[in-house]
Amino acid sequence: MDRPFSERVAGEDWRGEVEAWAVAELARTGREVTGPTEQLRIRPWSTQLTIPTQHGTVWFKANCPTLAFEPRLQALLAELLPHAVDAPLAVEPDRGWMLTVDRGETLGDHREPTLDDWQRVVTEAAQMQQVLAGHRDELLGAGVPDCSPATVVDRFDRLVDTLAGLPGEHPSHVSPELEARLRATRPAIADAARQLDESALPTTWQHGDLHPRNVFAVEGGELHLFDFGDAQWSHAVEVLSVPFGWVTTYTDLAWRDVLEPYCAVWGTTPEAVEADWRATALTQPVNRTLLWWVALEQATAAEWAEWGEGPIHHLTRVLDA
Structure with a gap:
């Protein structure tokens, strides 16, 4: 080993x-x-x-x-x-x-995902989240990382400490100047975690990398999700972070048209979840950084050189939020 x-x-x-x-x-x-x-x-x-x-x-x-x-x-x-x-x-x-x-081609490999495809994917995820919100102990017992809002600030502190303590030549090293900028966001991250802790939407399972290439459209029209290695137990709305990045970067679709059916599953509206959505722009980068860090735990030097900017890339997203 x-x-x-x-x-x-x-x-x-x-x-x-x-x-x-x-x-x-x-x-x-x-x-x-x-x-x-x-x-x-x-x-x-x-x-x-x-x-x-x-x-x-x-x-x-x-x-x-x-x-x-x-x-x-x-x-x-x-x-x-x-x-x-x-x-x-x-x-x-x-x-x-x-x-x-083998389920064949994924939804995203089969065709360029349409608005209907994206709406079906986020709707499926929301419906899964509703069921799984009541199974916290079972999911954590299966090994899903607990990234609930109450854990985020401590995780942020540990990650900054860890990355700042790396040798200067390490691809995930946080410089003293960047460390100071990151630590200055701590109060905002604490506020965001508090917002999510008091949210009307629950903490539940989130896929971690939700997009049409991690979904099969199976016989009968059902969607089957797979690739659960990035899963976390966190606020429900964090599941939208990856879809938002894909839709706004790689498509001409209007994000609101994707967001509305997700909200509808929860009986709410984009306006009602706006504060939660803003908060997850600070919590999800912290939780995503953890995934990258542990995924590279047994990486070779060459792999660190190729992938090692991942932790810093995600952690510094809190500076843009």
């Missing part, structure tokens, strides 16, 4: 363990492996392989230790929300391993 995650999962010994486990687990579901596995990608936080069977392709995913909760979480979500999440074929939660069926 001392080797970086990406080096470990690139080894033949690791692949051999995975293939032996997958063959045995797939046999329990009546599937026989019919060809060689293919490792499609390796990242500091996860790797994916495809496995051909007589009943179609099966996907294998392994997460780094800090994100190893995903298989357990997906199994729980599938139990609580079977209409919205596929149950894994098999999980090995202690090692962060999971097998799932």
Whole structure:
């Protein structure tokens, strides 16, 4: 376990363990492996392989230790929300391993997402959040990080301390000048956390990376979400941060047209959630920074050079809020 995650999962010994486990687990579901596995990608936080069977392709995913909760979480979500999440074929939660069926193209890969697509995605997320708001203990027990409003200020302090303490040449290093600017936002972050703590909308599950390429449109018109390694337990409106970035950066759609159906699920309006939305512009960057930091925990030097600006990029978003 001392080797970086990406080096470990690139080894033949690791692949051999995975293939032996997958063959045995797939046999329990009546599937026989019919060809060689293919490792499609390796990242500091996860790797994916495809496995051909007589009943179609099966996907294998392994997460780094800090994100190893995903298989357990997906199994729980599938139990609580079977209409919205596929149950894994098999999980090995202690090692962060999971097998799932191939659903084909994602909604975002199938076509350029339309306004209707985005509205359906955020509506589905809101409906899931409503159900999951009552399952806090189960989700935290599955390993979902607790990023609720009351925890944000302490997290911000720890992240600033950690990044400011890195060597100057580290890609996530916070300089003394930037540290001072970040610490000056602390009162505003505390106010934002207080606003969300007193919000009419709840703290609940949020996907963490919600966009049409993390959604399948399955037979019958249902949407099934996947890729839950970025999930957190935080204020409901934080789930909109990634959709907002996608819609306003990559499309000509009006954000309000996407926001309204999300609000409608909660029986509210964009005007009524405006204060919460402004507050999440300060809390979500802090929580997103945590995800990047732990995802790179076992990164190589080369991976830190490639991805290491992620924590600083997200943390400094509080300066724009």
